[in-house]
Amino acid sequence: xxxxxxxxxxxxxRLDGLWRFRLDVDGVGRRDGWAERPLEGARQMAVPASYxxxxxxxxxxxxxxxxxxxxxxxxxxxxxxxxxxxxFESVTHHATVWxxxxxxxxxxxxxxxxxxxxxGVAVPGAVVRxxxxxxxxxxxxxxxxxxxxxxxxxxxxxxxxxxxxxxGIHRSVWLAASDPVRLDDVTVVTDLDGTTGIVRYAxxxxxxxxxxxxxxxxxxxxxxxxxxxxxxxxxxxxHAWAPGDGYLYELALEVGAVxxxxxxxxxxxxxxxxxxxxxxxxxxxxxxxxxxxDIAVIGKGHNDAYMLHDFALLEWIGANxxxxxxxxxxxxxxxxxxxxxxxxxxxTAAVGLNMGIGGGVFxxxxxxxxxxxxxxxxxxxVHAQAIRELVARDKNHPSVVLWSIANEPESHTEAAEEYFAxxxxxxxxxxxxxxxxxxxxxxxxxxxxxxxxxxDVIMINRYYGWYHDPGDLPIAEDQLEAELRGWATEGKxxxxxxxxxxxxxxxxxxxxxxxxxxxxxxxxxxxxxVFDRIEAIVGEQVWVFADFAxxxxxxRVGGNRKGVFTRDRQPKAAAFALRERWRAKMDAE
Ligand code: GCB
Numbered sequence: 001x002x003x004x005x006x007x008x009x010x011x012x013x014r015l016d017g018l019w020r021f022r023l024d025v026d027g028v029g030r031r032d033g034w035a036e037r038p039l040e041g042a043r044q045m046a047v048p049a050s051y052x053x054x055x056x057x058x059x060x061x062x063x064x065x066x067x068x069x070x071x072x073x074x075x076x077x078x079x080x081x082x083x084x085x086x087x088f089e090s091v092t093h094h095a096t097v098w099x100x101x102x103x104x105x106x107x108x109x110x111x112x113x114x115x116x117x118x119x120g121v122a123v124p125g126a127v128v129r130x131x132x133x134x135x136x137x138x139x140x141x142x143x144x145x146x147x148x149x150x151x152x153x154x155x156x157x158x159x160x161x162x163x164x165x166x167x168g169i170h171r172s173v174w175l176a177a178s179d180p181v182r183l184d185d186v187t188v189v190t191d192l193d194g195t196t197g198i199v200r201y202a203x204x205x206x207x208x209x210x211x212x213x214x215x216x217x218x219x220x221x222x223x224x225x226x227x228x229x230x231x232x233x234x235x236x237x238x239h240a241w242a243p244g245d246g247y248l249y250e251l252a253l254e255v256g257a258v259x260x261x262x263x264x265x266x267x268x269x270x271x272x273x274x275x276x277x278x279x280x281x282x283x284x285x286x287x288x289x290x291x292x293x294d295i296a297v298i299g300k301g302h303n304d305a306y307m308l309h310d311f312a313l314l315e316w317i318g319a320n321x322x323x324x325x326x327x328x329x330x331x332x333x334x335x336x337x338x339x340x341x342x343x344x345x346x347x348t349a350a351v352g353l354n355m356g357i358g359g360g361v362f363x364x365x366x367x368x369x370x371x372x373x374x375x376x377x378x379x380x381x382v383h384a385q386a387i388r389e390l391v392a393r394d395k396n397h398p399s400v401v402l403w404s405i406a407n408e409p410e411s412h413t414e415a416a417e418e419y420f421a422x423x424x425x426x427x428x429x430x431x432x433x434x435x436x437x438x439x440x441x442x443x444x445x446x447x448x449x450x451x452x453x454x455x456d457v458i459m460i461n462r463y464y465g466w467y468h469d470p471g472d473l474p475i476a477e478d479q480l481e482a483e484l485r486g487w488a489t490e491g492k493x494x495x496x497x498x499x500x501x502x503x504x505x506x507x508x509x510x511x512x513x514x515x516x517x518x519x520x521x522x523x524x525x526x527x528x529x530v531f532d533r534i535e536a537i538v539g540e541q542v543w544v545f546a547d548f549a550x551x552x553x554x555x556r557v558g559g560n561r562k563g564v565f566t567r568d569r570q571p572k573a574a575a576f577a578l579r580e581r582w583r584a585k586m587d588a589e
Contacts, residue, residue, distance in 0.1 A: 004176035021045030050299025077125035089171030136167030160352030181207030197238030209256030241266025266398025286539025288319035318582030337399035446486035461498030495539030
């Protein structure tokens with residue numbers, strides 16, 4: 001499946017805007033045939049956006065189950081004979097789609113795209129009523145996982161991850177047209193041989209037609225050509241894609257005389273060598289943040305302006321990388337990262353697979369993590385599919401250098417190993433070219449974790465001095481160093497993928513104490529002293545870029561406050577300290 005695009009042979013229309021919307025509070029929409037006729041009692045809802053906070057009613061946050069979206073789409077009269085499809089960039093978490101009252105498709109997984117073929121259903125020159133049922137239910141057989149509990153006040157959604165379960169149509173929806181004979185997929189793998197760049201492409205065509213490939217540089221000059229569904233393009237005097245230098249070529253694939261597709265290509269290599277993480281053969285050190293897609297009112301809806309501002313702040317602070325904690329982000333984010341040389345650790349939505357962690361949901365304890373009735377073989381199938389869909393979408397983005405197949409799962413037990421070992425294979429089969437890892441939690445420290453052996457890179461989140469011995473940074477420094485020295489004996493690169501402290505902007509104290517701006521600054525400085533003493537540490541990504549929404553909890557003050565920026569992207573004191581450290585490192589490179 002390819003993302004829709006406009007070119008001489010393809011057209012697309014964005015279907016964003018105000019759709020008709022109704023929350024299915026009593027869960028009767030299917031029984032009562034809400035998709036069969038125009039949605040009664042509908043209000044308006046913005047697409048893309050989470051619906052939760054827009055509603056300004058408690059039900060927006062409490063609702064468990066379906067929400068119905070509907071819009072009328074005119075199919076251009078000129079599209080007769082074309083293949084017509086609707087492409088959803090993301091619907092969180094489960095979507096069923098109807099066209100004029102008939103089911104045309106469904107998709108599970110709230111952060112990856114899906115396409116539905118409407119040819120024959122959508123009539124050129126006529127209008128089609130598109131209905132989408134968006135189900136936000138999380139169970140032990142969804143990714144991420146959750147559990148629905150019945151209470152005297154109705155159903156409640158519990159989950160083990162620490163961010164609010166925003167729901168809705170979160171990214172753009174496209175109507176797309178192409179020839180029925182068309183390029184269906186392309187995989188590009190790049191290499192460097194001295195000053196020569198190598199681009200291997202493999203195209204999949206739906207139908208019978210020849211493929212021609214043309215690679216152009218950023219000025220539009222043709223640098224290599226090939227024909228055939230698979231081929232190798234060589235670029236003399238290559239301008240490689242590199243961190244901080246997002247140089248992109250453009251690969252144009254022509255399919256007979258009927259279709260074409262254009263794909264930006266960054267030529268670079270990624271490799272792990274001992275404790276070094278190499279991009280183009282050069283050691284790379286990750287500096288930056290674990291992020292969230294999280295905006296006041298809009299929730300997890302993609303917003304171009306916020307995205308650009310977030311990247312501007314990343315540049316201001318001297319970051320060179322991000323992790324898409326804890327789910328695949330909008331592809332626009334990767335496009336930007338490609339174009340600006342920002343390095344990305346790309347994560348699936350497998351978060352909260354750990355009953356040992358509260359994550360602000362203390363109501364949902366008392367389960368075993370892996371068991372027949374909790375996280376089981378069916379969950380693993382869904383998880384495998386989530387990995388495949390992530391790789392399928394993001395494999396051609398040069399900015400993506402490392403896959404994270406889960407955040408903080410239970411990883412110290414035999415059951416964990418049984419569950420996860422095949423998933424590392426799934427990821428490596430889907431993409432043999434990039435390193436694979438997962439993010440380790442303190443409950444499985446060095447020596448106890450059974451999954452690190454499967455990872456190319458050790459990624460760890462630690463909160464010594466925050467959740468352990470809160471406020472005591474000398475003790476934290478010792479604990480952190482002792483554990484990291486243990487991990488360093490594994491002979492693999494280590495990235496600290498999370499470390500941070502909740503901070504209320506405006507709260508100060510002479511002696512750094514938890515929640516003050518001074519403490520956050522001191523906390524980060526303590527960790528940095530340790531990182532600078534251990535060679536195998538090749539990355540520091542602070543938790544978290546900006547404050548974000550969570551479920552209510554006694555440890556959360558209007559959400560998680562570990563942001564170096566507030567939720568509206570104002571800097572806390574730590575931002576200036578980080579800027580000093582990271583800009584100095586940047587200048588030294
Ligand atoms: C973690 C999780 C992250 C939480 C963070 C915290 O380890 O990976 O999702 O938000 O800790 O602040 O507790």
